[in-house]
Amino acid sequence: MLPKEIPETIVICKILLNEIIKNNIYIDLPDVQLLKYDIGNHFEWHQDVIDTAADNNIRIMTMSINLNEEYDGGGLELKYKEKLYKLENVPGAYCIFPSFCMHRALTVTSGQRNAITFWFMGNKENLNALRNSYDKKR
DSSP, X not given: OOOSSOOHHHHHHHHHHHHHHHXXXXXXXXXXEXXXXXXTOOEEEXXXXXXXXXXXXXXXXXXXXXXXXXXXXXXXXXXXXXXXXXXOXXXXXXXXXXXXXXXXXXXXXXXXXXXXXXXXXXXHHHHHXXXXXXXXXX
């Protein structure tokens, strides 16, 4: 099943991938985590960049993919420069965003939300290049 309209987050994905290719930004293979949100589970606003990380092992991009639709609530929201984006609650809906973007998982009100999250790794130089490129486009 395809989303009714193309989520703006896919536009963000295109911008990021274009900038990575154009600026030769190096990214390493991702860390992966399977997430299960039961009724009442959520995740508050946060960023995935960890400032205390070693210079060569920083999360620079995050990708989240919905695995199911048998739940209510529990959506993924992104906020950057006062714009709010929401990931569709359909299987296969995905979002790639800079790890410095604020995001949260809304509270699941029924069922169980399953998602898989990937964090693409790089260094501080990569992160700064991505931030500068992204800021110019937004």
